[in-house]
Amino acid sequence: MLLPPTEFTPWASLFGGILIGLSAVMVMALFGRIAGIAGISRSALGMSGAGDRSWRIAFVAGLVAAPVLVSLVDPGAIAQSVPSSLPLMIGAGLLVGVGTALGSGCTSGHGVCGLARLSARSLAAVTTFVGFAMLTVFLIRHVFGG
């Protein structure tokens, strides 16, 4: 999986992060819930009995519509290199789905919302998934020479 190097973008990434945090605050102020995308996806698709599905389905629609809106304003804004091995991407998708459902959260649920709530449980989850992700990338890129 040879993906290109990427440019360090501190300001754009900080600004994007603030928007993500703002969305998390909106979800809390409006719906009283954590903005965890794994959990929102499960509820939107009827996989868990967590109350009102309508706002969650609309939230996912907003996620999907966002890059379309951004590209209308700035067609060059979206650069993307997705790993091309389909078997690996299917395996990766299964691991991400199973892992976030079993561990009750992903980068947004544990990472953003959990750490903002100063949850020790979320800190343990974040440390574990970032650690395993870094180890996985190290093995793929530097040991097996992907």
Next chain:
Amino acid sequence: MRPLLGLLCGLVFGIGLVVAGMSDPAKVLNFLDVSGVWDPSLAFVMGGAIVTAFVGYRWAWRRTAPAMMDRFDVPSSSAIDRPLLVGAALFGMGWGIGGFCPGPAWTALPLLAPGTLAFLPAMLAGLWLGGRLQALPAFQPKGEPT
């Protein structure tokens, strides 16, 4: 009203991801590649999001209830248990292979990269499967009747 507000929250979240560069798996994998072509941008995304949510949550919680619901419903568990750690480890491996966590996988969908089209359905299947695994005896809290 709820679906409209849900859509708005999802749009803000998704625009944040795109502006931050996080809908590009190469950027995420390069963050995880500390000993290689390291791109620290993701740390700025998390920093901006967490600080915004930390401040905003405390503002939101000053009210007795969220605007659209009867009460706040935030996770109450503080257990650092087997499902949390096993789930986070599996998620980390998948994140390190594909460069997608759940939010960016949705946001990448309209760009229709083959890797995304392989990853997303597998992730949704995994979300369903992970919910099933949570019910297994091995993942039940210790000392409680199953």
